[in-house]
Amino acid sequence: MEMGGMLDSIIGANGLLIGTIVPFLFVLTVVVFVHEMGHYLIGRLCGIGVNAFSIGFGPELIGFTDRHGTRWKLSAVPLGGYVKFVGDMSATSQPDSDEMEALSESDRARAFHLQSVWKRAATVVAGPLFNFLLTIVVFAVMFAAYGRFVSEPVVSEIRAGSPADAAGFLPGDRFVTVDGSKIETFADVQRLVSGRAGDELTFVMLRQGEEVTLHATPESTEQTDALGNTIKIGIIGVVSSPEAGQPRAVEYGPLEAVGEAVKETGYIIARTGQFLKRFVAGREDRCQLGGPVRIADMAGKAASKGFERLIQLVALLSVGIGVLNLLPIPPLDGGHLVFYAVEAATGHPVSERVTEAVYRVGLLLVLVFMGFVFWNDIFGC
Incomplete structure (x- = not known):
């Protein structure tokens, strides 16, 4: 390869730098910044002092100190970030006994670990909640700006030999509920079925004015998503044609857009939780989990399709x-919340010995998980 061609493959519009690394850093930085800003803002609101706010880990690249004494910085390893509160030993909010003893009275009043349990819990949970809020904002803007296309949940065709065929679905059937969830559009059916491969589901269908109950078990199939990735989803083998579905555009006012965004974010949270439970039970393909390399690849593909796609990826990654x-x-936010729940229930903090032991096990689990997704990214899938 000539030098010019090599250079273009790295820094050209579709090259590694501009086409993949820059979109990846944009997506990750936005998601991490919002998460850590949640911790920072609620912590400050609760009167907790902040020593550092960092995007990335490791050595500082650039930064400044504000009038409150907080060091805002961009660090060398852009795979996360942290807020370091007064009294923290590290970026994971472990207490530093030596630092705590050396604090002045005014700083002790601002130290994270000396605050009431509800202030600490509110500060910790704010990070994930801000991630959800970011997704709601993105979806609300998109719904308000573009609306969405919807189709009636009516069956026009059943694939021969499919679960729907075996269950007795007929053309003209209209979905009423799927496993107790009300159906309004054909997309609702897809959403509820896609993550339940291998689970028997109960379908209430409207057939010639009467409701009939059918049972079908979605089968797993490979499909290509909007970014060209191969994904596995559950299907029952029904099709909705334009004649049956009567697709139409729905426009939303500002408040309606927010309501739809909250519902959509709730669906994604539930689907993510459902996937994780099935994954732990060994019922999901491990190749569906990816790490930084997979995210970088998706960011590059999304950026090539336009800024709107990239922002959608930000919203999904944020959830x-x-x-x-x-x-x-531990050291995830949920681990800290468990300790605070125990403290609130018993009236005293979990002992330092127990905390440290659980923290070590949790950290090992997190590192194993990170190694697993890296392996999937590079070698496994």
Whole structure:
């Protein structure tokens, strides 16, 4: 390859730098910044002092100190970030006994670990909640600006030999509920079925004015998503044609857009939680989980399709980061919340010995998980 061609493959519009790394850093920086800003803002609101706010880990690249004494910085390893409160030993909000003893009276009043349990819990949970809020804002703007296309939940065709065929679905059937959830559009059916491969579901259908109950177990199939990624989803084998579905554009006012955005974000949170439970039970394909390399690839593909796609990826990744951080595993936010719940119930903090032991196990689990997704990214899938 000539030098010019090599250079273009790296820094050209579709090259590694501009086409993949820059979109990846944009997506990750926005999601991390919003998450850490949640911790920072609620912590400050609760009167907690902040020593540092960092995007990335490791050595500082650039930064400044504000009038409150907080060091705002961009660090060398752009795979996360942290807020370091007064009294913290590290970026994971472990207490530093030596630093605590050396604090002045005014600083002790601002130290994170000396605050009431509800202030600490509010500060910790704010990170994931801000991630969810970011997704709601993105979806609300898109719904208000573009609306959405919807189709009636009416069956026009059943694939021969499919679960729907075996269950007795007929053309003209209209979905009423799927496993108790009310159906309004064909997209609702897809949303409820896609994550339930191998689970028997109950379908209430409207057939010639009467409701009939059918049972079908979605089968797993590979499909290509909007970014060209191969994904596995559950299907029952029904099709909705334009004649049956009567697709139409729905426009939303500002308040309606926010309401739809909240519902959509709730659906994604539930779907993510459902996937994680099925994954732990060994019922999901491990290749559906990816790490930084997969995210970088998706960011590059999204950017090539336009800024709107990139922002949609930000919204989806933000939900994922929020849900993962709420898992009850130290050093994740959910692990801290478990300790605070125990403290609130018993009236005294969990002992330092127990905290340290659980923290070490949790950290090991997080590192194993990170190694697993890296392996998936590079070698496994």
